Amino acid sequence: MTDATTERRAVERVGFIGLGTMGDPMVSNIAASERFADVLVHDVDAVRAEELAARIGARSAASVADLAACDVIVLMLPTSAIVRSVLVGEDGSPRIPLAPGAVVVDMSSSDPTETVETGRMLAAAGIHLVDAPVSGARERAVTGTLAIMLGADDEDAATRAVPVIETMSSTIFRTGGLGTGHAMKALNNFVAAAAFTAASEALVAGARFGLDPAVMVDIFNVSTGQSFVTTHVLPTHVVGGEFASGFALPLMTKDVRIAQKVQQASEHAAPVCDAVTAALGDALDALGNVDHTRAFEFWSAR
Template sequence: MTTSSTPNGDTATKVGFVGLGTMGEPMSANIAKAGFDLRVYDEDAGRAHAVADRIGASALDDAAGLAECDVIVLMLPTSKIVRSVLVDDSGAGPALRLPLRPGTVVVDMSSSNPQDTLATGEVLSAAGVHLVDAPVSGAKERALSGTLAIMLGGNDDAAIARATPVIDAMSAQIYRTGALGTGHAMKALNNFVAAAAYTAASEALISGERFGLDRQTMVDIFNNSTGQSFVTLNVLGPHIVDGAFASGFALPLMTKDVKIAQAVQAAAEHEAPVCAAVVGALDDALTELGNVDHTEAYNYWNLR
């Protein structure tokens, strides 16, 4: 493994980072801040160069430059896009799209479908490349502070050990979930729980206000009662009561994640009517509103 020295004298792997969006930019910034030799890549080359200048990294104009890296982190919208970066499916059989060296560790921190993760992992494994799934929770605020919660799945303990110092730079807590794919399954289930809380809280606010209750008063009571959740503490006040509608988490992504959770539950042969109801509510809002912040679903539901 190629190593370089960090400012404090420790050895560090060469790290590549793909996907510099709302979450990816602050996550990559924390990797650079930790002293790693970081190269960033984004489909938008101009963005890659601008981010690299801001965080003290090198920008790659071609994804092939990732082959120089020992650990490659991906933070992308879907598992299909993750696969398109890593795997060439245009030939007789799937093959690596990038000239990655055996022993390279790829860390998919996206909210991916675990079945897709397993399929992509098989292609990488055949080439001696290790795939680790390490999706995150904590939204943009914790991405900025480097205190994300990580759900870590993988089959090779040595590969996980090599990736862990990089992941540590972005996180406050790493939860080892099991084999490859379990991290992505856990992330989908977590986001289902959050989406269910948001859907239920929205229904409560809408019906309560129509009954004559004040929205802020309801939020205050939720937050000091058994209805308290991440949603009531962090979403309802700024984005519903104050009308920001700018959580940074898009409605299509939330809907996608809950559908992944539904697929996980189906694979486990578990009847999940609450999940089905949440998928239906989100799908209705998505059909009407399109690519908006997920908090704007409230406005659609309030009109029904």
């Protein structure tokens, strides 16, 4: 356990790794809050990092090692395997030589079992890992109103992470120990994916029966079939034909596969999760890296 005075020190320097669709607006809100003396950003695309740093008044870090002086580091990366590769070397030691008591916040959609293992590796060096995945898509990342699912084994670490998270969030839920946030995120995304898959099937069947898809969506939204998918996804990105929700099909499929692993670990039958995983997997195999809403086109053409 780290010294209490170390745990209580103020969070002054914040690092952020991963400046993609979600990371860009998230770190922009951290910088705009003016709560912290220094904000450093890093991305595999160095030009992107430099341009973003200039735009938001932060500093660009050429390597992850340059974030060593940070009190809190946030990651927003595609997978937990990438998170592990950024944080931990092949020998299990930290890649970022952070001071004992530093906090790492993984806001990615990660595999909870891998999160727990990475947390053990970092803890051996006195570094605390908390998981704080987000929900709300890019729209709410821009407005700083994301919903956060926060898992942590160390309450002091969670407390130190909260001021940073608050700059990006309107709602923070404490889910339990390390990994529970990521488990909750995967299960939430499974529910959303199930709604999208079911709604898509209904639209295809209705259109073949002679129903107008736009009218169907209007009816869903004043009836018991209403969901985030029917109100925010279908009107613009499926019926409207934009297919640009900002959530890629590989990422949705990955999250549902994580949810499937969580359900398998709990040793209970999950036929709906299995079916949704298979449906998304078929679409991914056929379409590759496209917006997840284009799965509707694949399912419609079958």
